[in-house]
Structure formats: C-alpha cells, structure tokens
Amino acid sequence: MDDSSQILIPDAFAALYRSPRTGRLTLPRDELAARHEFCEDLAQAMVEPARAMLFRHGIAEDEVLRRCHLGLIGEGSGVRADEAFWVACRLAELLEWSQPETPAVG
Template sequence: MSDDYQIFIPPSFHALFVDGRGRLAVPLSEFRARYELCEDMAQMLVDHSQAVHHDQGVAEEIILRRTRAGLGTAESGFSEAEAGWIVTRLAELLGWPALDAT
C-alpha cells in the first residue's frame, strides 16, 4: 500500500506528538490533520498581524504574545503546544523574531 501524502511536516511539529520513545502518540491521520490545521492557521494570521502592526503601530512582540494568549485558550481548539508552534511559525512567516520560550 502506497502512502501518497506529499506535505513535508517539519520536525518541530513532529516533536509535539511523539512519546518518550520517539513514536507518534496519535494516529498518523490525526497527526497530519493537526499539522495542516496549525499551518493553515499560521498562514491565515499573517495578513491580520501585518495589518495590526502597520496600521495600528502595535509592536511585533505584543502581536505575537496576544496571538499566543488567544490560541492558548480551550475555546481555540488548539493545545498549548500547538498554540506555541503556530505563533513560532507565524513569526517565521513574517520574518519577526520568535518569542522567548519563557
């Protein structure tokens, strides 16, 4: 049986879903779906984040922190780890410095 999935999932995202032995802790289909959802969210936040930064003059770090806080709520549907990954990916897409891990 062939696996025709062609989307590259970065190791940084893979690390969110592995157990102590390095094996996926969720089914492969769920892992892939969560990656696509998180990547899509990061991509969708780019234009809004740029607009807030340029139109309202809000600092990059504040935008990222507010985004992280919003994604970190239970209502967002993302885990804490996914929220952190999305914001890191968003910073990467925008060419902004990533938030400190603290």
C-alpha cells in the first residue's frame, strides 16, 4: 500500500482544491498530500515564533495571527493565498487561540 494513502488530509484543506462546479479535487491525491504536509509543517514551525511575538511585542493574539498571515501571503512564501489563511487558522488551533477573521477578498 502506498504511504500517501495513509495520510489523513483535513476536509478544510482538501476544500481548497475542490472544484466549486464538480466538487472533485483539482490536484492528484499525492500532490494534495504534499501541499498539506508542507502547510502543516509550516504551521507547526510557526508555533514558537508566534508565541515569542506575542510576548516580545506585547500584542494581542489576533494581531500575531494577522502579521503571520501577512507574511504568508507575501511573495516567495511558497503558499497560495488560500493556503496562507489555512496555515494561519491551523496555527491558531495549535496555539489554542481564537480563529482569525476571514481575510478580505480582492
């Protein structure tokens, strides 16, 4: 059995790659799994820097998440805009903080 078939991809992440018209995935499953793994690793790696930002700068949790999201949507981050928001949401979940507000579209 292929190892990638063992990876559980959250519905919220898979939804980023579903066609609104057909509901089918727009990426092969192995590519979807790779994108999810990259984004999950990114969120995990951001936990300690986010905590440090909270205490070092004395800012609110939502501001930390906003700044992290801004960094993720910047050029060269390696993630798409919708993945960036997913990473920010996953980061909030890992930190047990409130979920960030949905970013403005456009």
